[in-house]
Amino acid sequence: MTDIGHNSDVHGIARDHLRAFVERIERLDEEAKALNDDRKDVYGEAKSMGFDVKILKKVIALRRKDEQERMEEDMVLDTYLQALGMIVAPTDEKD
Template sequence: MGGIAADRLRGFVERIERLEEEKKAIADDIKEIYAESKSLGFESKILRKIISLRKMDEQERNEQEELIDVYKHALGMI
């Protein structure tokens, strides 16, 4: 590879490496928040589920909750 192409490739690699470092730092921050919430009595598993539900639009969330209720009913859980 020539000089310009090699420089561009190096630039891409360095940018990706920098973003990977930032991603790890953010993941560490999130882990600390879960630990803090757990120390205050909150359940990490439930917080993760709530966050997952909040990412969905209302219709998708309602459909999922209805299906869960159907399955629970079929299994005699409700």
């Protein structure tokens, strides 16, 4: 029988490497949870000062996008809202 070593299982997986990956991922998960808790605290603080958290989240999402992407999305949104009769199409005003 071939000796595969103490660091591997019968399928050739290096246990120490696998364990290291799992532990790194677990640490990252813990860090992500801590960051999410911090973010939740900041939103709570903003809310306690009278800011609308739902709108604040929308502002943050918009800031992540570049101007061209926002403009394209706004044009499509306006088109959909006009088609549904939720807004009036702008009129062309010519002098």
